[in-house]
Amino acid sequence: MTTETGGPDLPQERRLVTEVPGPRSRELQERRLAAVASGVGSVLPVYVAAAGGGVLVDVDGNSLIDLASGIAVTSVGNSAPEVVSRVTEQVQAFTHTCFMVAPYEGYVEVCERLAQLTPGDHAKKAALFNSGAEAVENAVKIARHATGRTGVAVVDHAYHGRTNLTMAMTAKNMPYKDGFGPFAGDVHRAPMSYPFREPVEITGEQAAARAIDVLEKQAGADNLACLVIEPVLGEGGFVVPAPGFLPTLAEWCRQHGIVFVADEIQSGMCRTGAWFACEHEGVVPDLVTVAKGVAGGMPLAAVVGRAEMMDAVHGGGLGGTYGGNPVACAAALGAIATMEELDLNAAARRIEQTMRDRLSTLAEKFPALGEIRGRGAMLAVEVVEPGTTTPDAATASALSKGCHERGVLTLTCGTYGNVLRFLPPLVMPDHLLDEALDVIEEVALGL
Incomplete structure (x- = not known):
């Protein structure tokens, strides 16, 4: 198990040293299947050992960029001083x-x-x-x-x-x-x-x-x-x-x-x-x-x-x-x-500007992004069959899964299951947000 401690001093980098999930996470997943009720789900069976700023470090030593914030919970980071x-x-x-x-x-x-x-x-x-x-x-x-x-x-x-x-x-x-x-x-x-x-x-x-x-x-x-x-x-x-x-x-x-x-x-x-x-x-x-x-x-x-x-x-x-x-x-x-x-209100507005600019550019190349919407650091893209409003949950799921494999934690939502949502910590460093958006673009254009 990694010995790194959490908090804002955790290296703010995406780093993959094993596949995702790695062998230690898979071991813990086996224990979970035997002990935890199956009605309790998880987006990604990666077991966290440390977290802070904009990253989650798992028990295998992988450092993932966090675009979920525990579903909008850790806005100030996972262990703000x-x-x-x-x-x-x-x-x-x-x-x-x-x-x-x-x-x-x-x-x-x-x-x-x-x-x-x-x-x-x-x-x-x-x-x-x-x-x-x-x-x-x-x-x-x-x-x-x-x-x-x-x-x-x-x-x-x-x-x-x-x-x-x-x-x-x-x-x-x-x-x-x-x-x-x-x-x-x-x-x-x-x-x-x-x-x-x-x-x-x-x-x-x-x-x-x-x-x-x-x-x-x-x-x-x-x-x-x-x-x-x-x-x-x-x-x-x-x-x-x-x-x-x-x-x-x-x-x-x-x-x-x-x-x-x-x-x-x-x-x-x-x-x-x-x-x-x-x-x-x-x-x-x-x-x-x-x-x-x-x-x-x-x-x-x-x-x-x-x-x-x-x-x-x-x-x-x-x-x-x-x-x-x-x-x-x-x-x-x-x-x-x-x-x-x-001033995390201002930080949320800066995150919105960065993400809207990048996602709007991506939508020009990837027409399955039917709408970019939200406010501040509560943003989403609705994924549809290009040129329509027909929900495309399969592509939304593939986008999210591709991000996970590359070390970026994303969530889906929506009545039709076709919305990719972004909830980064409001203290996320700019370079991590940019890298996360690079990964999203890489995954989208590779589908």
Whole structure:
């Protein structure tokens, strides 16, 4: 096993010393097959020994360029110094008391910081949880309690989690929902603005009117507690709705007393070049769900929102044994400090410019790239049969597999499985990003 340590001092290079996966990873994969439930998948069975900056080093000594960030989690890197130091200090002090039993300052400070960072200057409060799905589920609980209504509105291509309620809210059947029903009821789905797949070009306002019409007819505005929407779709394919779609929906919610919930679990915390993706159109949500990038790899999630809504729930109605664990809170404070110190919003915008330029040039030579989209360092290419919008999942998979073999970790997504998505750490060095794009081009032109 490699003896290299992780962190930003790890050599920032792509280096292949064995095939991928190598012999040690294959040995571990055999152990995994005997011990780990087969329902838990992995994109690439390469076992990591160290990570930092923009690379993952496996147990065979291969150094891979990371364009996944643990699905948008390690935005500040896999072991950012400020995260490591704060976590170490907290672990030495205490690892757990349960905030609902004996509280501690870290939880309070994280809530204070998230209230400052989320959009809007109204009074806000927050509650901390463990995962994105848990945050979404609690946002729905809060909205129901605050409004006295039960209906939940979501959109096509949405992904909100793997709990029973959030599976009902998620659009894609395989692999998230198949065989796991019946699901929670009173969930109503409306069409999303998906510019690349609109049969006729429509504005964001027109797309919102279409969604509103469906919800008013099928659910009734007065029955809806909340509308939960990702400002940039995540698993659904990194779809950015047409301008005007989100503001029109937010205004409709305001008019009808419907809680507008921005699911910023994948798009928040500097990922799109703003603290939260809804800021790009000036949308101020009632509630925001936060997870993934908030704590540098430690499990932490939050619901942040209007103080009167958050306080509508009776005492003891929110919480959980591990929610807002002190070590995770320390990590979050370290991650937020790193984002501010390094201006990772600006870094995300620089990454977008570099990747858009290179991918646009590649699309001229490789017409299967039907659309390049996203915001900041949350970018994707939708792969189609050239000259059409017909999804080509096989080519998307071949692109991703070719990158893996050459030492670049990529992910696919999308309702049709035909989207190659890119989520590099926001601290990735420029030369590594350029090399990763070289590899993507090499693979594409070799197909």
